[in-house]
Amino acid sequence: MSILVDRQTRLLVQGITGREGSFHTAQMIEYGTNVVAGVTPGGAGKTVHGVPVFNTVEEAVRETGANTSIIYVPARFAPDAIYEAVDAGIALIVCITENIPTLDMVKVYHYVKQSGSRLIGPNCPGLITPGQAKVGIMPGYIHTPGPVGLVSRSGTLTYEVVHALTQAGLGQSTAVGIGGDPIIGTSFVDVLGMFEADPATRAIVMIGEIGGTDEERAAEYIKAHVSKPVVGFIAGRTAPPGKRMGHAGAIISGGQGTAAEKIAALNAAGVPVAESAQQVAELVREALG
Amino acid sequence: MNIHEYQAAEILKGYGIPINQGIVATTPDEVAAAAGQLGGTVVIKAQVHTGGRGKAGGVKLAHSPEEAREVGSRILGMDIRGHTVHKVLVAPGVNIAREYYLGVVIDRAARGITIMASSAGGVDIEEVARETPEKIHREAAHPFLGFHDYQARRLAFRLGIEPDLVGGFARIARQLFEAFVQSDASLAEINPLVLTADRTWLALDSKITIDDSALVRHPDLEQLRDLQEENATELEARAAGLSFVKLDGTIGCVVNGAGLSMATMDAIKRYGGEPANFLDVGGGASAEQVEKALRLVLADPNVRAVLINIFGGITRCDEVARGLLSAMDAVKPTVPFVIRLVGTNQDEGRRILADAGITVVDTMPEAAERVVAAAGAAA
Structure with a gap:
């Protein structure tokens, strides 16, 4: 047992084709995390370290059964990425991004709370259940x-x-x-x-x-x-x-x-x-x- | 980011809030000219990024241009809590009937925006909150819908404002909220908001703090930054992408990560030393960032020893060690330094440093103890 992430975690990486997203995807796979999908708008059809890329979170969830998302997109796109993950029904959303304006986070916090999803971060290193899943940096x-x-x-x-x-x-x-x-x-x-x-x-x-x-x-x-x-x-x-x-x-x-x-x-x-x-x-x- | 009172007043004016329009002056002659232009009694206020201006003698009345010149010459150049006064605001004297406080803040506990009002205006609101918290009334803005009219009116009624004045007060409260949101502020306050003897509302003094993370989308507000108010080294650090805060001690700190950097300062203090700075080179601790960081820290003449504390995670200790060597080689520090390097490939990292004649210590307490001793010996 553990909390939040484990072997059942099916991870989606938002911003997977970016420098940070791509680098940490490799690191997480190496640790043994089950990374099932990536999302970059316009990136559908590509693969990153063997992980299929989709245009939208909705599509990625439908095709791969992703239940957890990690976000590596820049601050100005991060709130939108969180909303997209919430609307696609992702249960656990981990946002690594730093420097999201506080007033954006006021809205994000309450939107996530009403949805039943859980958000970890932003401006965080993520979380890890040793030997099972690393969802972070x-x-x-x-x-x-x-x-x-x-x-x-x-x-x-x-x-x-x-x-x-x-x-x-x-x-x-x-x-x-x-x-x-x-x-x-x-x-x-x-x-x-x-x-x-x-x-x-x-x-x-x-x-x-x-x-x-x-x-x-x-x-x-x-x-x-x-x-x-x-x-x-x-x-x-x-x-x-x-x-x-x-x-x-x-x-x-x-x-x-x-x-x-x-x-x-x-x-x-x-x-x-x-x-x-x-x-x-x-x-x-x-x-x- | 902090801005000056006169800049905050201009922002509020843009949202329709009645302000006590003044004139900014930077010399005694300009102060006298402004007083002459405004006529009658004027108030001359130091423009510095700190509170307590009144107590420090930075806010004075003058009844003639000659007196204004004299007062201006005393305030300009004055030091208020470590801030030199370069500008003053000359504003018309106002016949005040009552003073209120009105503020909009981020309420971290509620994860939202709170609007606060008090009939104890014109004094330090933190003091009111401590001593007579019942005098502060609050309304929480809805995260999606904002601050409703009825909430603004309710604040006015709670303050005991007469029905014919409630509309005016509520309008200003809503305008202040709007200014806060549109400016991505973390604080916007009018203190005092006054009711004049002829029963009109006037924002006599205002303060706005802008969220640093939001400045990228407000290039107009970024223009309001007063470089004279900011520590030169902190400005240089920001340009280099480093997080740096100047402190008063003698031990320079170069650390990766904000939490670890604070913990390092705490350890130095525990062993009887005083940190000269907070410095976060970023979690990755790249050679380039470490070099920039070392240069910044060594530029402080108070620094007698430097503690480099790096946790090598994703960036492995051997990479960090090579980066450190090239940074040391480029900067050639003239004060003693202590290096602590822990994490991925730490043995390899330490071997690289040992080959260069540099000893690496193991724990933070040990590093702190050594650097404090080194700073003492160098004194």
Whole structure:
């Protein structure tokens, strides 16, 4: 078991003929992901790394039974790509694209929510269930199957923690990068709920950062609904207020969204917050006993 | 992107909002001329991208062109929270009866747009939110349908505005919402929105922040960028496609990924050092980006040591190592540096660096400890 992606995943790549789309399609196939289709408007009839390309998502779904989509199209086309995937009935949509305007995401978020599809991202590395399916841009080899579920707003910082867990002999059930934007399709709370319900997950690592209050809401949720041990990590203790730290969502504004508030909220919910990736691994090991 | 008050006012005027039309001046003579043109009492306001102008003495009244010249000469060149005043806005004095706050913001928790209004206008709204939150009234815009008339009226009624004035207030609220949406703003506020002694509405001060990710579709708004307000290195970094924030410490950071970059700064701090910058070279950490990043970081005279922290994922550590060597060779850093390189093919990457006489450390705590020591020794 795992969450969201596994051997049943039949993946569609939107933007498969682009540089990023094509490169990562090869990487995902190499990892063992079942990539069944690609979409590029006007690209029908081509194949990319052996994967058939279609003009529309609707056609790709009809012909291949794709149930998950990953989006590598540029920001100005990405909201449309998400709408197309939703309208074609894709259950899980993973959007890697960075720099989608926030007001576009307001509409996208609520449209996806009404549809019953799930969106991961945007501005995220995707997600991986080790040994089963990689739907993203993360280096697959650092992961190993095991009992730890990861959820994170970051990319390389997640790899860092996964690497430390793997080196400590702690494998992962699924690692989900939810994205660094102010408005994202899937929140910490959503993923925590899935890990809580997943029998293969025995401990959870949550990697947050400055900006917004999603970590605080996750802390409340953990207190009320999560019985499995959770270990936290929060980046940006030294970040100055009012400055965007790379990710569009990583900004302390109006005194809100500081690392100190998030750490305090997590501690109050009984979640220990590590100071390094190695310490995350130590705390997970202790929690698993 | 931040813009100046006078630029925000021009945008709002374009949406039909009555503004207190002023004149921008950059010299004391221009201030005096503007005061003469407007006549009577004028207010002279520093135009800088920071709040707290009033408390810092950047907003003053003047009753004659001569006084305006004198006030202007004091405000121009003044430092307000690290921002030098290059421009002032000279605006007519207004006979104020009441002051309100009206703002439109992105509400991250609700994944939507919220319109806020308060009868506690003219003061810092964050302070109002902290101390008397009951004085702030909110309406959530519908994600597809927007902000309805009835919602704008409801705000006015909640503020206790008299029936004959509700229409005018509601119109301004709707116009502000429209300006926010059309400009792809993340914040648009009028503070204060005043009711004058003769019962008309006037936007006395306004602020707009534009979503950086949306600027590509607003070339007109991009023109409003004030390069004097931005850190030169940050501008250079943006042009190079790097994400960079200048900080006050002595340890330069070159890291791939925003989260890892923040975590690196935190580790430096934990070992008693102070980061000189936030810098994300991008997840891929290409040789070209690393070279640009090193140059930027070393251009800061405060930097006494540099920490390069790269997680080699899809871009393998051996490629990163070769890139680092060519970047080092091109830049020839004159301060000590510590390299941490982890990930795909890390042994090969470290061997390449070791052959060049460069030691690579294993963990982030170890890297942070070493670079803090190196910066201390270099001091």
